[in-house]
Amino acid sequence: MTASAGARFYHTLTEHTKAGKPLQIVGAINAYSAMLASQVGHQALYLSGAGVANASFGLPDLGMTSLDNVLEDARRITDAVDTPLLVDIDTGFGGAFNIAQTIKKMEKAGVAAVHIEDQVAQKRCGHRPNKSIVSIAEMTDRLKAALDARTDADFVVMARTDALAVEGLDAAVERAVAFAEAGADMIFAEALTDIEMYRKFTEVLDIPVLANMTEFGQTELYSTEALFDVGVEMVLYPLSAFRAMSQAALNVYQHILADGSQAAVVDTMQTRMALYDFLGYHAYEEKLDTLFKDKPNQDQ
Numbered sequence: 254m255t256a257s258a259g260a261r262f263y264h265t266l267t268e269h270t271k272a273g274k275p276l277q278i279v280g281a282i283n284a285y286s287a288m289l290a291s292q293v294g295h296q297a298l299y300l301s302g303a304g305v306a307n308a309s310f311g312l313p314d315l316g317m318t319s320l321d322n323v324l325e326d327a328r329r330i331t332d333a334v335d336t337p338l339l340v341d342i343d344t345g346f347g348g349a350f351n352i353a354q355t356i357k358k359m360e361k362a363g364v365a366a367v368h369i370e371d372q373v374a375q376k377r378c379g380h381r382p383n384k385s386i387v388s389i390a391e392m393t394d395r396l397k398a399a400l401d402a403r404t405d406a407d408f409v410v411m412a413r414t415d416a417l418a419v420e421g422l423d424a425a426v427e428r429a430v431a432f433a434e435a436g437a438d439m440i441f442a443e444a445l446t447d448i449e450m451y452r453k454f455t456e457v458l459d460i461p462v463l464a465n466m467t468e469f470g471q472t473e474l475y476s477t478e479a480l481f482d483v484g485v486e487m488v489l490y491p492l493s494a495f496r497a498m499s500q501a502a503l504n505v506y507q508h509i510l511a512d513g514s515q516a517a518v519v520d521t522m523q524t525r526m527a528l529y530d531f532l533g534y535h536a537y538e539e540k541l542d543t544l545f546k547d548k549p550n551q552d553q
């Protein structure tokens with residue numbers, strides 16, 4: 254793999270735009286999910302901040318996880334797949350030097366892109382009420398720290414604005430423009446409540462805009478076609494697979510308890526063979542057989 258992760262992210266984004274469709278970026282909560290998504294054909298993956306907090310730590314998405322927490326989950330994914338990964342770094346995990354560390358470590362971990370947001374450090378989920386945001390100047394400083402810290406010019410620094418719910422559409426667009434002027438490579442327009450709002454961003458920006466299609470939030474689940482029509486180039490599905498996995502797991506736990514057996518839910522499970530196929534298990538086994546064929550297990 255010669256091109257950097259960021260360069261590969263740009264490449265697939267450009268290919269999609271040329272083909273007249275947005276790049277879909279799907280949440281992968283762990284390395285195996287990343288393998289599933291990649292092997293069915295997804296070309297960009299996402300590590301959700303909420304997902305790390307919820308799934309890896311059993312915590313809410315309220316800025317309680319650290320750089321190292323997120324980095325560890327990111328690294329597991331980049332070790333498992335080559336598909337470019339966008340990582341949610343919340344507000345950057347501290348002041349200017351902390352943000353610089355975040356960028357350096359993410360880049361070194363083989364991450365393609367990060368998004369950093371303009372909420373206060375005591376952040377909330379973008380789709381919940383009572384968010385607070387920092388000034389344009391403070392967010393611009395965050396961006397400058399991030400942009401200055403990267404060593405690969407193709408490493409993507411995406412600026413997210415949570416301003417719509419706090420200050421309204423015009424202010425949110427104004428912020429996005431200021432963030433683009435500060436050097437942000439892409440804009441994440443968070444929690445928009447009408448599809449036409451995306452057009453307001455895409456009309457004035459000449460950098461790509463991302464739409465977040467998270468479920469049970471403030472934004473309707475628009476199709477890729479509808480979003481591309483209003484100029485959106487990237488569509489995010491941050492927690493879709495995680496929500497589905499969690500519901501499926503809950504169902505299994507409940508059945509085992511209630512039925513005294515998992516028989517009723519076995520057909521909802523991925524089979525051992527399917528698991529092994531996605532993992533490439535058989536190739537590992539064959540490797541063992543060739544490596545140790547003249548040495549049958551000595552201990553038996």
Ligand SMILES: C[C@](O)(C(=O)O)[C@H](CC(=O)O)C(=O)O
Nearest residue numbers: 301302303378379380467491
């Ligand atoms: C995209 C997001 O930042 C995330 O951490 O996945 C969340 C998603 C969610 O809570 O549904 C957000 O939109 O704030």
Ligand SMILES: [Mg+2]
Nearest residue numbers: 301302303341
């Ligand atoms: Mg988040």
